[in-house]
Amino acid sequence: MRSGFILLISAAWGIIGCSPPAAGAGRELVTALTGKFPPFSYYDRQGKLAGFDVDVSREIARRLHRKSKLIATEWDGILAGLLAKKYDAIIGSMAITPERCKRVNFSIPYYNSGAQLFVRRDNPGRIYSLDECAGCRIAVVLGETYQRFLEKNYPDIKVVTFKSTVEIFEMLEQKRISGFVTDKLVGCWQIKQTKRPFVPVGGMLYTERIGIPVRKERVELLKQINRAVSAMRADGTMKKIYRRYFGTDVSSVRQSGEMTFAVKAGKLLKGFAVTLMIAFSSILIGFLLAVPAGVLLMHAGGIWLIPNLAVRWFVDVIRGTPVLIQLLFVWLGLGFRPFSAAIVTLGICAMAYMAEAVRSGLLSVDPGQNLAAKALGLPAVDRFRFVIWPQAFRVMLPPLMNSVVALIKDTALVSVISIPELIREAQSIISVTFEPRIYYLIAALLFFIVTFPLMKLSGKIERNIKARGFQYDQG
Amino acid sequence: MIRVDNLSYTYGNGVQALRNITAVFPREHIFAIMGRSGSGKTTLLNCIARFLRPQQGAVFWEKTNILDLDEKRFRSILGVVFQRLNLFPHLTVLGNMTLAPRRLRGCSRQSAEAEALEMLDRLGIAELAESYPAQISGGQAQRVAIARGLMLKPKVMLLDEPTSALDARTTSEFAQWLRELKSATSFIVVTHDLSFAGETARNGMFMVGGRIRECGRMEDIFKHVKKEAGTYD
Numbered sequence: 009m010r011s012g013f014i015l016l017i018s019a020a021w022g023i024i025g026c027s028p029p030a031a032g033a034g035r036e037l038v039t040a041l042t043g044k045f046p047p048f049s050y051y052d053r054q055g056k057l058a059g060f061d062v063d064v065s066r067e068i069a070r071r072l073h074r075k076s077k078l079i080a081t082e083w084d085g086i087l088a089g090l091l092a093k094k095y096d097a098i099i100g101s102m103a104i105t106p107e108r109c110k111r112v113n114f115s116i117p118y119y120n121s122g123a124q125l126f127v128r129r130d131n132p133g134r135i136y137s138l139d140e141c142a143g144c145r146i147a148v149v150l151g152e153t154y155q156r157f158l159e160k161n162y163p164d165i166k167v168v169t170f171k172s173t174v175e176i177f178e179m180l181e182q183k184r185i186s187g188f189v190t191d192k193l194v195g196c197w198q199i200k201q202t203k204r205p206f207v208p209v210g211g212m213l214y215t216e217r218i219g220i221p222v223r224k225e226r227v228e229l230l231k232q233i234n235r236a237v238s239a240m241r242a243d244g245t246m247k248k249i250y251r252r253y254f255g256t257d258v259s260s261v262r263q264s265g266e267m268t269f270a271v272k273a274g275k276l277l278k279g280f281a282v283t284l285m286i287a288f289s290s291i292l293i294g295f296l297l298a299v300p301a302g303v304l305l306m307h308a309g310g311i312w313l314i315p316n317l318a319v320r321w322f323v324d325v326i327r328g329t330p331v332l333i334q335l336l337f338v339w340l341g342l343g344f345r346p347f348s349a350a351i352v353t354l355g356i357c358a359m360a361y362m363a364e365a366v367r368s369g370l371l372s373v374d375p376g377q378n379l380a381a382k383a384l385g386l387p388a389v390d391r392f393r394f395v396i397w398p399q400a401f402r403v404m405l406p407p408l409m410n411s412v413v414a415l416i417k418d419t420a421l422v423s424v425i426s427i428p429e430l431i432r433e434a435q436s437i438i439s440v441t442f443e444p445r446i447y448y449l450i451a452a453l454l455f456f457i458v459t460f461p462l463m464k465l466s467g468k469i470e471r472n473i474k475a476r477g478f479q480y481d482q483g
Numbered sequence: 484m485i486r487v488d489n490l491s492y493t494y495g496n497g498v499q500a501l502r503n504i505t506a507v508f509p510r511e512h513i514f515a516i517m518g519r520s521g522s523g524k525t526t527l528l529n530c531i532a533r534f535l536r537p538q539q540g541a542v543f544w545e546k547t548n549i550l551d552l553d554e555k556r557f558r559s560i561l562g563v564v565f566q567r568l569n570l571f572p573h574l575t576v577l578g579n580m581t582l583a584p585r586r587l588r589g590c591s592r593q594s595a596e597a598e599a600l601e602m603l604d605r606l607g608i609a610e611l612a613e614s615y616p617a618q619i620s621g622g623q624a625q626r627v628a629i630a631r632g633l634m635l636k637p638k639v640m641l642l643d644e645p646t647s648a649l650d651a652r653t654t655s656e657f658a659q660w661l662r663e664l665k666s667a668t669s670f671i672v673v674t675h676d677l678s679f680a681g682e683t684a685r686n687g688m689f690m691v692g693g694r695i696r697e698c699g700r701m702e703d704i705f706k707h708v709k710k711e712a713g714t715y716d
Contacts, residue, residue, distance in 0.1 A: 380569030383532065384583040385558030385635065394582055398573045
């Protein structure tokens with residue numbers, strides 16, 4: 009049900025041609041999903057992954073005599089992750105399309121679904137089918153097949169894309185879009201859960217077959233999955249799982265919309281802890297690397313020329329490219345695990361910014377200071393440690409603090425490489441509660457609690473330096 | 484005793500600052516090197532202090548070429564106070580004075596500080612011990628810079644233009660202070676201020692265009708210089 013436009017990204021990683029260690033070679037069946045696509049995958053009251061796709065994954069793993077391990081990751085990088093061997097398969101409601109079939113092999117379908125147009129119940133635009141939508145803003149989730157379908161068949165419609173249905177629901181509630189296209193089952197379920205005044209209009213646009221993609225070379229695994237899916241269909245297991253989420257028997261439908269307060273708080277705090285852990289490890293790495301880098305940046309002559317140019321170019325490249333791309337490159341391109349990728353990328357990024365601060369701090373120290381220390385007979389290491397560095401450090405502290413604050417905020421980006429940090433945990437709560445205002449506000453507040461004292465501290469240090477009359481005396 | 488033998492120095496831009504200088508600096512309390520700006524006196528100081536390497540000739544301490552001395556030994560013989568002093572602004576006066584003894588001689592903090600306080604007391608500036616360089620006056624900073632150099636007990640100390648940032652009254656106060664300073668160290672003062680030189684030194688040399696014009700007792704030097712230039716202030 010979601011599109012193949014990420015194939016472009018996948019192809020890019022394919023060209024880079026890395027071979028990280030194969031996932032799931034042991035006894036685990038590692039499968040990916042988003043965790044933000046209820047009722048197919050979402051976080052339940054206890055904060056655990058649940059949903060139709062989750063149950064199917066576990067059942068297939070059981071039938072393959074392997075332990076099921078689920079990885080929650082962003083939809084727009086999910087196929088690239090499969091190709092980069094981050095997991096064995098995707099059991100996350102992925103539609104079988106010709107483009108995707110060029111890159112991966114799909115299992116036989118485990119369910120069918122279809123696209124549906126939804127509008128507000130009061131229907132201010134008097135829209136009853138897609139044919140009446142010319143000039144209207146119709147929303148789809150970024151990366152879903154509906155986007156291409158609409159652009160191809162309804163060129164007059166203004167297609168707008170969002171990260172998830174949470175944002176789309178808010179947009180339609182505020183009448184900033186006319187309607188949205190999503191899977192009929194999912195759409196109806198989400199509307200019911202959130203009690204939104206939205207209704208499906210017109211018939212199903214088309215039917216999609218939903219399969220399980222694996223990498224082309226995993227022929228044996230594909231056979232095993234096909235056998236398991238056929239058996240689950242034949243013996244009624246699939247129907248049982250289906251009924252659990254969409255069946256008429258209300259007593260068996262799991263309510264997901266009510267995470268307890270404790271679970272929500274736990275998720276947010278855990279995410280916050282992960283954010284802080286990543287931020288402070290990267291800051292530490294960044295600073296330790298920035299000191300030698302900053303020193304190298306000061307020396308451009310003689311034997312220092314080559315290392316100086318190397319550091320100069322490296323720092324410029326890091327500063328001149330988006331952190332998001334660096335993160336994706338290290339994660340998918342170089343095959344790092346998510347946590348190492350986050351700490352390495354943000355650490356190096358911090359290094360690049362801090363190295364400039366270190367360099368300008370060192371440059372601010374009068375060369376006469378070094379000469380005077382030399383005249384006192386102090387060796388080079390002592391001159392740096394006791395004379396140059398303490399003076400330079402006071403000057404570089406304010407810009408260093410700015411880098412630290414910027415880096416803490418940049419950790420928000422690591423949610424895209426499937427790390428359960430604050431933003432991602434907030435999004436997983438929002439995907440079942442549909443309350444973006446509250447939870448994004450809480451996340452922002454938590455960030456602010458950390459960054460605000462740092463900013464205040466930075467200002468205080470700056471004033472202290474000025475108050476101390478930190479200028480060079482002219483005897 | 485410092486001896487300079489046939490010393491020449493030419494800067495990268497082709498300016499020849501020293502031309503075949505030969506001189507002996509006798510061990511006495513204060514010796515003055517005088518001359519106008521550009522006469523080569525600071526270049527001579529930098530060659531003696533090993534901050535510049537002469538293209539020709541050599542500087543000797545007793546009978547050894549100073550370039551053959553190791554750094555630690557050389558700095559225990561010769562101290563320098565720069566025109567701009569270069570006190571360490573992040574350290575107190577005491578911190579400035581104790582850094583080198585602690586790092587080079589391995590003195591404990593207590594013994595180094597006791598020594599520094601004794602030195603400050605002897606120089607009559609004990610009240611500055613806990614001040615930072617930015618908090619003291621130009622004349623005081625000049626004395627602190629000398630005190631810092633004296634902590635290493637050098638045999639000779641070079642002072643580069645010590646009065647360039649002092650007003651007339653402070654200059655004469657400083658001259659008196661330097662004259663009365665009780666120390667085993669000899670001072671070589673590089674200055675363009677003839678009256679200051681006359682107040683402090685008994686012997687000296689006068690440089691013109693990278694050469695020594697006059698050398699000897701100050702009265703003789705002044706006589707010749709005044710006769711020749713007339714207007715030198």
